[in-house]
Amino acid sequence: MPLWPQRVRGRLTLWYVGVLILILGAYLAGVSALLFWRMSDVLKRLGEEDLETVKGLLYFQPDGGVAVREDYHHHSDWKQVQERLLEILAPDGRILYRNERLGDRTIGGAPFDGEGVNGYSGRTAKMSDGTAIILISRVYVLQDRPILIRVGYRQDLIWDELKETLLVLLAALPLVLAGTAYAGYRMVGRALDPIGQMASRAEQINSERLNERLPESNPQDELGHLALVFNAMLSRIAQSFEQLRRFTADASHELRTPLAAIRSTGEVALQKKNSADEYRDTIGSMLEEVTRLTNIVENLLVLSRADSGQIKMNATDFPLADLVRETASLLEVLIEDKHIKFQLQGDQSIKVHADRLYLRHAIINVFHNAMKFTPVDGTITADIGRLDSARAELLLSDSGPGIAPEQAARIFERFYRANSATENGLRLDANGAGLGLAIAKWAVEANGGTISVASAAHGAAFSIKLIAA
Amino acid sequence: MRILVVEDEKKMADALCAGLEADQFQVSVARSGEEGFFLASTQSFDLIVLDLGLPGHDGLEILSGLRKQKAAVPVLVVTARDTVIDRVKGLDAGADDYLVKPFAFPELLARVRALIRRGSPATIAKLKLADLEMDSAARSVLRQGKEIALTAREFDLLEYLLRQQGRVVSREMLARDVWKETARYTPLDNVIDVHIAHLRRKLDEPFGKKLLHTVRGVGFVLREENS
Numbered sequence: 028m029p030l031w032p033q034r035v036r037g038r039l040t041l042w043y044v045g046v047l048i049l050i051l052g053a054y055l056a057g058v059s060a061l062l063f064w065r066m067s068d069v070l071k072r073l074g075e076e077d078l079e080t081v082k083g084l085l086y087f088q089p090d091g092g093v094a095v096r097e098d099y100h101h102h103s104d105w106k107q108v109q110e111r112l113l114e115i116l117a118p119d120g121r122i123l124y125r126n127e128r129l130g131d132r133t134i135g136g137a138p139f140d141g142e143g144v145n146g147y148s149g150r151t152a153k154m155s156d157g158t159a160i161i162l163i164s165r166v167y168v169l170q171d172r173p174i175l176i177r178v179g180y181r182q183d184l185i186w187d188e189l190k191e192t193l194l195v196l197l198a199a200l201p202l203v204l205a206g207t208a209y210a211g212y213r214m215v216g217r218a219l220d221p222i223g224q225m226a227s228r229a230e231q232i233n234s235e236r237l238n239e240r241l242p243e244s245n246p247q248d249e250l251g252h253l254a255l256v257f258n259a260m261l262s263r264i265a266q267s268f269e270q271l272r273r274f275t276a277d278a279s280h281e282l283r284t285p286l287a288a289i290r291s292t293g294e295v296a297l298q299k300k301n302s303a304d305e306y307r308d309t310i311g312s313m314l315e316e317v318t319r320l321t322n323i324v325e326n327l328l329v330l331s332r333a334d335s336g337q338i339k340m341n342a343t344d345f346p347l348a349d350l351v352r353e354t355a356s357l358l359e360v361l362i363e364d365k366h367i368k369f370q371l372q373g374d375q376s377i378k379v380h381a382d383r384l385y386l387r388h389a390i391i392n393v394f395h396n397a398m399k400f401t402p403v404d405g406t407i408t409a410d411i412g413r414l415d416s417a418r419a420e421l422l423l424s425d426s427g428p429g430i431a432p433e434q435a436a437r438i439f440e441r442f443y444r445a446n447s448a449t450e451n452g453l454r455l456d457a458n459g460a461g462l463g464l465a466i467a468k469w470a471v472e473a474n475g476g477t478i479s480v481a482s483a484a485h486g487a488a489f490s491i492k493l494i495a496a
Numbered sequence: 497m498r499i500l501v502v503e504d505e506k507k508m509a510d511a512l513c514a515g516l517e518a519d520q521f522q523v524s525v526a527r528s529g530e531e532g533f534f535l536a537s538t539q540s541f542d543l544i545v546l547d548l549g550l551p552g553h554d555g556l557e558i559l560s561g562l563r564k565q566k567a568a569v570p571v572l573v574v575t576a577r578d579t580v581i582d583r584v585k586g587l588d589a590g591a592d593d594y595l596v597k598p599f600a601f602p603e604l605l606a607r608v609r610a611l612i613r614r615g616s617p618a619t620i621a622k623l624k625l626a627d628l629e630m631d632s633a634a635r636s637v638l639r640q641g642k643e644i645a646l647t648a649r650e651f652d653l654l655e656y657l658l659r660q661q662g663r664v665v666s667r668e669m670l671a672r673d674v675w676k677e678t679a680r681y682t683p684l685d686n687v688i689d690v691h692i693a694h695l696r697r698k699l700d701e702p703f704g705k706k707l708l709h710t711v712r713g714v715g716f717v718l719r720e721e722n723s
Contacts, residue, residue, distance in 0.1 A: 307712075314713025318667075321598055322682060328578075337579070357675075358683060360690040388679060395683035463682060 036215045043211035044204055051203070055196060059189055066185045067161060071149040073108050074163035074178050078147065081113060081176055082167055093123045093174065112160065112179040123174060134179040135162050142166070143175055151182065159183065221250045229257070237265035270440075277442035281323055281461075285316040292316070326462040330441065333469045340382040340473055344496035347421060348375035350383065351409045354390045358398060366404045373411035377419045378496035381474035386493070389470035392463040393423055393478070393489050400427035400487065419495040422481060424488035435480040439468040497612060498522045498540070502532030502558065503547040503574070512545060515601050516608070529553030536562055541569055542612055545604075548575035548586065556589045563590035570611040574599070600666035602715055623658040626720040628699070628707060630658055639703055649674075650695050657708070657718040666715035692716055 032038050084096045093115050112134055115124040120137040135152045142148055143165040152162040160179035167174055225241050232239045240258045245251040296309035332338050348371060355362065355369055362369055379386075397407050405426035414420050430438060437443050442461040471478040471491055481490035499521045503509040506527070513523045524539070526532035529550040536544060536558075544562075548555035559571060573591040575582065586594050592614075593607050621633040629638045632655050637644045646654065652674050657665060667688050671677045677684060692708070700706050709717050 311712025311714070317598070318713065332579075358687060360687055360694065361683075364690055384678070388681065391681055391683055395681075395686075 036212065036219055039215045040208055040212045044208045047204060047207050051200065055193060058196075059193060062189055062192065063185060066188065067151075067182075070108075070161055070180055070185070071147075071163055074149065074161065074180065075147045075165075077108055077111060077178050078163060078165055078176055081111075081178060082169075085115070085169065085176070087170060095124065095126065097126055106184060108180065110181065110184070112154075112181070114177040114179070116175040116177065118166070118173050118175065129179075132156050134160065134177050135164070138164070138175050143177075152179070154179065161185075225250075225254060225257070232261065234268060237261060237268055274441055278323075278327060281442055282320065285319045285323075288316045289313045323462070326466060329466060330462065330469065333466075333473065338385075338473070340385065342380050342382050342474065344378045344380050345383055346375065347377055347379045347411050347419060347493070348373075350387055350390060351411070351421065354387065354394050355409075357391065358394060361395075361398055362407070365398070365401065367398065367401050368404075368406040370406065370408045371411075372408060374413060375411065377411055377413055379419050379493040380496040381476070381493055382470075385470040386474055389467035389478070389491070390421070390423075392467040393491065396464060397423055397425040397427070397487065397489070401425040402427065405486075413495060414492060417495055419493050421491045421493070422488055423491070424482070424486055426486045429485065430480055430487045438480060439464050439478065441465040497542045498524070499608070500524050500526060500532065500535055500539075500541045500544045502526045502529065502536075502544065502550070502555070504528060504550050505547075508547075511601075512604075515605070516545075519605055519608075521608075529555065529558045533558050533561055536567065536569070537565060543608060544569055544571045545608070546571055546573050546591075548573055548577065548582075556585060559586075559589045559591060570614065572604075572607055572611055574604075600668055600714065602664040602666045603669050605663065606660065606665075606669060623655070623661075625658060625661050625707060625718060626705070627703075628658070630655060639699065644698050646695070646698060649691060650698070653691055653695060654699070654718075657716065660718070662717070662719045664711050664715050664717045669715070 032041060081095055086094055086096065088094050095113060095115075097113075110128065111126070112129045113124070113126040114122065114129060114134045116138060117123055118138070122133070125131070125133075133155045136155070147163055147165050149161065149163045152160055154160055159182040161182055162177060162179045164175055164177040167176060221244065228239070228241050240261060241254040243251050243254045243258065246255055292309055292312050296306065301309070329338075351371060355371070394407075401407055407423070407425045410422040410424070412420050412422070443465075468478050471493070474493065476491060476493040478489065478491050481488040497520075499516055501509060501512045501516070501523055503512060503525065504527055509525050509527065513525050516523045524535060524541070526535050529552050532544075532546070532550075533553070535541075546555050546559060550558070555573065555575070559573070562569070562571070570592040571590065572593045572595060573586045574595050574597060575586070576597040578596040583594050592611055595604060595607060621631060623630040623632060627640045630636070635651060637646055637651065637654065653670065656670065656674050667685050670688050671684050675684065675688075692710070696708050700708055705720075707718055707720060709719065709721070711717055
């Protein structure tokens with residue numbers, strides 16, 4: 028089993044416990060320091076009182092020595108005070124008295140300059156045998172003789188008390204930690220539960236069942252937001268799948284139509300004996316369908332390469348008007364044949380940044396589409412303008428029958444040929460496979476532009492927005 | 497003129513063979529890369545038409561092998577692979593020209609002829625077919641001695657047809673050679689058709705006898721028909 032848990036739940040619980048241990052550790056250290064400081068302080072105060080007691084219990088022996096009636100019972104609760112160490116010195120450092128507990132050890136050695144002269148002096152010190160003590164001393168003048176009384180209390184006794192307190196606290200620690208770990212584990216589990224549910228729901232969603240969605244319990248919290256985002260992504264995937272499915276179906280249908288024509292033409296021609304001219308006509312008719320098939324396949328290849336990002340744009344700066352004029356001149360015979368009036372308006376100096384070849388392809392397709400639906404003696408207008416400092420627009424409007432709003436949204440789809448067009452005489456691309464505008468849309472967008480149907484009221488207008496140079 | 501066709505697909509090989517023979521070439525067919533390599537190294541050909549998608553040895557291997565032998569025979573590669581990378585690979589391996597399947601047969605013939613007569617670009621300024629005369633330097637066209645006024649594009653179109661007279665010219669060839677378009681668009685086919693119609697109106701209609709014919713499903717041809 029790895030030491031570091033694999034699941035978020037275990038990891039988070041471990042983190043909780045770890046952080047708690049750190050905090051408790053810091054807390055205990057703080058408490059101990061405070062307690063130690065407080066106890067030392069109290070001990071010093073008690074020591075001052077004790078000094079006075081000792082002073083009161085002090086008497087001079089006939090030989091001039093000093094003694095203390097230590098058998099006098101005093102009532103301190105403090106063990107330290109009960110175990111007092113006592114030393115009485117002459118100002119020159121000579122030891123006048125040591126109590127029994129002290130024996131022949133010394134507290135603090137020779138007095139320092141001014142020790143205990145102006146009130147109590149308290150400090151931590153080491154005895155001659157190295158025991159750490161708290162030392163309080165004061166100089167008293169008794170019977171005209173100055174003497175220095177020192178009382179010492181063993182510091183390890185404070186430590187012992189501290190240890191006891193800490194032990195009590197530490198004994199509770201495992202219980203606290205276990206409780207926290209359990210609560211944390213449960214809490215994390217509760218918090219992560221929706222994720223598990225989402226995961227199992229998501230597992231059931233596959234390409235066949237893309238309509239299923241995750242429950243969006245509370246869109247305000249993070250998990251609800253996640254579900255929302257996930258669902259939006261699912262919608263997009265479902266949409267792409269639907270498009271792909273339709274595209275495949277449409278492509279098969281489009282390829283099937285010329286194939287059916289080739290087949291029937293061939294079969295019918297073989298049913299009876301024909302003249303050479305008739306056979307020639309039959310073969311010619313079949314070849315026409317082959318050309319149609321070839322065109323469809325070629326366009327599909329362009330689109331599939333575009334989809335897979337295989338086509339690289341080679342952008343340059345050039346005047347948009349030049350490209351429009353070039354397109355118009357390429358299609359000039361068709362325009363003249365229908366007596367269409369073509370006008371180029373707007374700022375002819377505007378330059379755009381795009382791949383000239385692919386943009387040209389796009390404009391030719393859009394222009395050709397406009398031309399096909401413009402009636403004899405109609406007009407086509409190309410208007411070039413600047414939208415802002417970064418974008419230029421080519422608005423290509425015609426005087427054709429226009430585009431129904433429900434078609435405007437779909438006109439750039441692949442193979443879309445306005446199904447209803449046959450009934451109401453709107454846009455119908457009789458020869459093409461309905462890929463021209465799809466290719467135009469790709470080419471414009473690959474160059475950082477957008478293409479849309481700008482107005483569909485009187486005639487159609489296509490708006491191509493491009494990056495201005 | 498001897499041509500070696502290396503093509504594994506029988507129908508395609510037969511069609512190429514028949515089509516080239518109809519154009520007065522002598523054709524040998526190899527149905528595998530090994531056979532093609534053997535024939536090309538042991539016999540002499542004026543041109544090799546090489547399919548890249550061969551079983552066993554890849555067409556490109558055959559080509560590099562041939563070029564290593566310093567065979568200077570022109571090679572026209574025919575393939576269904578048409579990305580730029582494929583083209584570059586083919587030309588790097590020593591192909592002289594590259595044609596993507598499915599192609600129009602007149603186009604193949606035009607490329608074959610261009611490769612064979614390469615190095616002798618004798619452009620004749622004065623072209624003639626029956627009672628039609630063209631001076632491409634002076635840019636004038638006469639039929640039955642009468643001047644025909646053509647637009648620049650119509651003139652280029654007629655000149656191209658006249659230079660290829662008697663041979664069928666496809667729309668792809670016109671798009672590439674007359675319109676100088678690199679990609680093919682459906683709109684262009686319409687443009688070509690309308691130009692042909694205009695040309696026919698000026699060239700044929702006033703004079704009775706038809707010179708510009710449409711070969712349905714294939715393209716156009718400029719020729720004198722004796723019917």
